[in-house]
Amino acid sequence: MAEAVDYKVIGTSPIRPDGVDKVTGRAQYGADLNLPNMIYGRVLRSPHAHARIKRIDTSRAEAMKGVYSVVSGKDFPEAEHGEIGGEGGGDISDLAKNIMARDKVLYHGHPVAAVAARSQRVAEEALAAIEVEYEVLTPVLDLDTAMASDAPLVDENCYTKNLPEKPDKPSNIAAVMQLGRGDVDQGFEQADVIVEGEYRIPAAHQGYIEPHACIANTNESGQSTVWCCTQGHFEFRAMTAKVLNMNVADLKFVASEIGGGFGGKTVVYLEPVAVLLSRKAHRPVKMMMTREEVFRATGPASGTHIKVKVGARKDGTITAATAWMAYEAGAFAGAPMGPGAMSVFAPYDLENFKVEAFDVLVNKPKVAAYRAPGAPQSMHAMECALDELARKLGMDPIDLRLKNAADEGTQAPYGPKFPAIGLKACLNAAKNHPNYTKPLPEGAGRGIAVGFWFNVGMQSSAEVHINENGTVTVVEGNPDIGGSRASMCLMAAETLGVPYEQVRAIIGDTESTGFSNVTGGSRTTFATGMAVVRACEDIIAQCRARAAATWGVDEDQVLWEDGQATPAPGVNADVKPLSLADIAANAAKTGGPLLGRASLNAQGAGASFSVNIADVQVDRETGKVDVLGFTAIQDAGRAIHKAYVEGQMQGGAAQGLGWALNEEYIYDANGVMQNAGFLDYRIPVASDLPMIDCEIVEVPNPSHPYGVRGVGETPIVAPLAATANAVRDAVGIRIHDLPLSPPRIVAAIDAAGS
Amino acid sequence: MGAFGYVAPGSLDEALTVLSEHASLGKRAQVLAGGTDLLVQMRGLDREPRTIVDIKKLAETNRVDIGAQEVFIGAAVPSAVLNENQALVDLYPGLLEAADLIGSTQIQGRATLGGNLCNASPAGDSIPAMIAAGAVCVIAGSGGTRELPVEDFVTGVGTNALGADEFLVGLKLPAPGPGTADAYLRFIPRTEMDIAVAGCGVSVTLDGSGKCTAARVGIGAVAPRALLVPAAAEALIGSTLDDAALQAAGEACSAAASPITDKRGTDVYRRKVVGVLCRRAAAIARDRARQA
Numbered sequence A: 001m002a003e004a005v006d007y008k009v010i011g012t013s014p015i016r017p018d019g020v021d022k023v024t025g026r027a028q029y030g031a032d033l034n035l036p037n038m039i040y041g042r043v044l045r046s047p048h049a050h051a052r053i054k055r056i057d058t059s060r061a062e063a064m065k066g067v068y069s070v071v072s073g074k075d076f077p078e079a080e081h082g083e084i085g086g087e088g089g090g091d092i093s094d095l096a097k098n099i100m101a102r103d104k105v106l107y108h109g110h111p112v113a114a115v116a117a118r119s120q121r122v123a124e125e126a127l128a129a130i131e132v133e134y135e136v137l138t139p140v141l142d143l144d145t146a147m148a149s150d151a152p153l154v155d156e157n158c159y160t161k162n163l164p165e166k167p168d169k170p171s172n173i174a175a176v177m178q179l180g181r182g183d184v185d186q187g188f189e190q191a192d193v194i195v196e197g198e199y200r201i202p203a204a205h206q207g208y209i210e211p212h213a214c215i216a217n218t219n220e221s222g223q224s225t226v227w228c229c230t231q232g233h234f235e236f237r238a239m240t241a242k243v244l245n246m247n248v249a250d251l252k253f254v255a256s257e258i259g260g261g262f263g264g265k266t267v268v269y270l271e272p273v274a275v276l277l278s279r280k281a282h283r284p285v286k287m288m289m290t291r292e293e294v295f296r297a298t299g300p301a302s303g304t305h306i307k308v309k310v311g312a313r314k315d316g317t318i319t320a321a322t323a324w325m326a327y328e329a330g331a332f333a334g335a336p337m338g339p340g341a342m343s344v345f346a347p348y349d350l351e352n353f354k355v356e357a358f359d360v361l362v363n364k365p366k367v368a369a370y371r372a373p374g375a376p377q378s379m380h381a382m383e384c385a386l387d388e389l390a391r392k393l394g395m396d397p398i399d400l401r402l403k404n405a406a407d408e409g410t411q412a413p414y415g416p417k418f419p420a421i422g423l424k425a426c427l428n429a430a431k432n433h434p435n436y437t438k439p440l441p442e443g444a445g446r447g448i449a450v451g452f453w454f455n456v457g458m459q460s461s462a463e464v465h466i467n468e469n470g471t472v473t474v475v476e477g478n479p480d481i482g483g484s485r486a487s488m489c490l491m492a493a494e495t496l497g498v499p500y501e502q503v504r505a506i507i508g509d510t511e512s513t514g515f516s517n518v519t520g521g522s523r524t525t526f527a528t529g530m531a532v533v534r535a536c537e538d539i540i541a542q543c544r545a546r547a548a549a550t551w552g553v554d555e556d557q558v559l560w561e562d563g564q565a566t567p568a569p570g571v572n573a574d575v576k577p578l579s580l581a582d583i584a585a586n587a588a589k590t591g592g593p594l595l596g597r598a599s600l601n602a603q604g605a606g607a608s609f610s611v612n613i614a615d616v617q618v619d620r621e622t623g624k625v626d627v628l629g630f631t632a633i634q635d636a637g638r639a640i641h642k643a644y645v646e647g648q649m650q651g652g653a654a655q656g657l658g659w660a661l662n663e664e665y666i667y668d669a670n671g672v673m674q675n676a677g678f679l680d681y682r683i684p685v686a687s688d689l690p691m692i693d694c695e696i697v698e699v700p701n702p703s704h705p706y707g708v709r710g711v712g713e714t715p716i717v718a719p720l721a722a723t724a725n726a727v728r729d730a731v732g733i734r735i736h737d738l739p740l741s742p743p744r745i746v747a748a749i750d751a752a753g754s
Numbered sequence B: 001m002g003a004f005g006y007v008a009p010g011s012l013d014e015a016l017t018v019l020s021e022h023a024s025l026g027k028r029a030q031v032l033a034g035g036t037d038l039l040v041q042m043r044g045l046d047r048e049p050r051t052i053v054d055i056k057k058l059a060e061t062n063r064v065d066i067g068a069q070e071v072f073i074g075a076a077v078p079s080a081v082l083n084e085n086q087a088l089v090d091l092y093p094g095l096l097e098a099a100d101l102i103g104s105t106q107i108q109g110r111a112t113l114g115g116n117l118c119n120a121s122p123a124g125d126s127i128p129a130m131i132a133a134g135a136v137c138v139i140a141g142s143g144g145t146r147e148l149p150v151e152d153f154v155t156g157v158g159t160n161a162l163g164a165d166e167f168l169v170g171l172k173l174p175a176p177g178p179g180t181a182d183a184y185l186r187f188i189p190r191t192e193m194d195i196a197v198a199g200c201g202v203s204v205t206l207d208g209s210g211k212c213t214a215a216r217v218g219i220g221a222v223a224p225r226a227l228l229v230p231a232a233a234e235a236l237i238g239s240t241l242d243d244a245a246l247q248a249a250g251e252a253c254s255a256a257a258s259p260i261t262d263k264r265g266t267d268v269y270r271r272k273v274v275g276v277l278c279r280r281a282a283a284i285a286r287d288r289a290r291q292a
């Protein structure tokens, strides 16, 4: 159990070891690697949102000069059904069909064939020479249509899962989920005040700046090496092996640096295609998506339709709450309705609640994880409803939440009892924050909301090598997205008792280090960090043993303090302590190089709660929202690297503000996305945002040696409702749907005025 | 990007020869100024082969002349250069504001007013501002030079009045007299790096008593091309540019607009906002004119 101890390096903010290469352009991202004899792969994509493929003729493309290989659905093995683990979850057969369509195309942009050629231009010309005959079908483009009983079917073999009995008819509802406790009818009867709301949020993209890119190099024995930008090269290897029916041992994956992922780089799109193209071409094949392809064919976050009803007594005690939530899955099942359902009421201690959730197929790209998948949408609904409830009760919105807040021992709506959690600490920090009481300019509004994410543990491996001069190399298997190398170095430095500067962390490829799940689920600093700490403890044990042998004492008579072996009090008092460098220098004489390792399946990832405060000014004539101030308060358990924890909080706030204000997938009636570029898919630019103030709350996670909770996902959850509640405060009207784009705000103001 | 040829003529005549030769052979030639529209288009959908005729090497297109009666801005002068010319900024704060809104610092190092106009996007930021400032296009062709007011130059979405053997040499603007000033405002959902959902340029002249004696109003992004709105000018002329006059001018702009609903906004929204922008821009121009 971590205590309020004085750490030497944990909690400081040193420069990241990979920083200079990143800001000077030396770092190698997905598209940066080039190999001799390399050729270029491009994907032919469906021009229809829903159609049957009648015929594909690639012969003209294959005959073109400069074209080395062409693949389509028939070149892929029949993929088996089965679960893919991890954040990128889903069914393997679906994953395979998403990578390359077989008999049907299910969204505009769905791959139907791919070509590898001498140059990008030849590859594109070859794509144009591929003939595809389609039988166009009616696309299913929104939740209401998809859920109607007479809806056209995205998948004729989709029978709703999790019902007591298999339904007799297929539908677009891939799965349902129910969650509940107590008696909600009785609960609502006890309520003095009831609020109800219905909230719609369109799909939003993760918006990582680096498009997907990879190179695959396959040799004649069928072995393949793939370099790619990924959140998890081990899982990319597993998925590629399954999709191509290959032996995992024949695939080596090397992760490049990564220019953002946010959950969206936990699934393969290009890699299996590149391996196949390369196998046929006998050359390395490089594939890079354009931004347009990223928008049209890689996973956004689900569009949702959510209804929430909350009842409370006059004193603010919530007596009952219900939620109905439909999540767009895109073309294949697997929307994050589960986490959406489990998170919607997670911050509150409720006696009576009921949640119904639906995973709904539509003819749009298959959704992928996006920071805290499912929670921003469902918690937006609940946190907006609570804002309305506070208004009706005449209560401070923070007080209302404090009144109902979950705490240590509360049974979470999703089952387990919470261990120590930081929700109340965050709420109190918000209440005492000067930004909460600072006077607002005339006409401006302020809103607050709570955020939450479960966080996960999963499997991690780490090795710690002590170099001959006592410096330390940490080898781990998690791509560094948010500064995790620095955090690993800090934890290793703290544990071993050496300066941060003497530790370097590297990310091994799938053949040079042990298996690690994706950098996702906010798990890396927690789980991989735990593995690093354990590996350092392994080193310490070895150092103590070697010191004991040197001194001729028992191991338990040697302590490890401040980076050196010292004799226990009263033991052989005249020997000189041995530093890590001393022991390393003598390693050859004491048993060889020092190598520590650990692998684990981390348990007890602590949930992280947050509270956000948003201040906005709304131009009532143009509907433009200016964010005047934004305060993010979050429980990090223990901030290993303060600035990078703040970076996660600020980044989540920036993305959440974008989602709240302007980001949305806009489709035409045929299911063609109208804004597949950063001009019209409006993520915020730097000048759109104020400085985001951060306050890190530290309620240590009892399951981690230093008290770490994951911090990567929670930050995106609360900004949606905090912003919506601030706009409500400023304009006096509740606008339920997102984004709060200027036309939507003006329309709401005009409708309220007339 | 498709295949293309490139020529950079050293004289106006040479440029015209290249254009007319291509025209007579039915071959495509396209003028290049800053390239900030053209190169994006060539990398995107329009990949047809063509000859690029770079006009950045011509003396005429690089000229900026500030005369007592008339100001000339060459078609190849980038926006950043214009905005570093303080005399120009003092004369046409609104037009230069519009030029300063185009893209970013990097884009403005290349982007020209001429390119913005010839590209003929309904949302081109400088076009309503040029209309308000009374700019006239100076067009060179094999038959000689002709002039055309900016409001008559754009003929539709992406099309203009230039013949295949013609190009734009520059823009002529009347030197603003005493009590004259302009302003330009656009609406975008973000703070920068965005495309106008609606735009409005206003130029007004006040007499000694503060009465408006002349006005021009241009609107953008709310019709297939930027429009001169005479009814808005009429609402301003004769008033002291009080709230009622501004309101009436705004309503005239809303009435003149024929916007579409698309990913950038609804027709109702754009019609409303262009009126708001007109009111606000007219107030800024008025306040500037009082100092001018």
Ligand SMILES: Cc1cc2nc3c(=O)[nH]c(=O)nc-3n(C[C@H](O)[C@H](O)[C@H](O)COP(=O)(O)OP(=O)(O)OC[C@H]3O[C@@H](n4cnc5c(N)ncnc54)[C@H](O)[C@@H]3O)c2cc1C
Pocket: B030, B031, B032, B033, B034, B035, B036, B037, B038, B039, B040, B055, B075, B101, B102, B103, B104, B107, B110, B111, B112, B113, B114, B115, B116, B117, B118, B119, B123, B124, B125, B126, B162, B166, B167, B168, B169, B193, B194, B195, B196
């Ligand atoms: C990132 C980015 C942001 C942008 N932001 C904005 C913005 O905020 N507002 C805005 O209005 N625009 C914006 N643009 C568009 C573009 O920068 C402007 O329209 C710019 O003014 C074009 O000028 P240019 O000199 O680069 O034109 P070019 O690209 O050289 O030419 C544009 C078109 O005009 C023709 N042409 C150019 N000069 C002549 C001439 N003298 N005679 C005949 N034909 C000619 C060309 O053949 C071409 O068809 C942006 C572009 C980018 C890439």
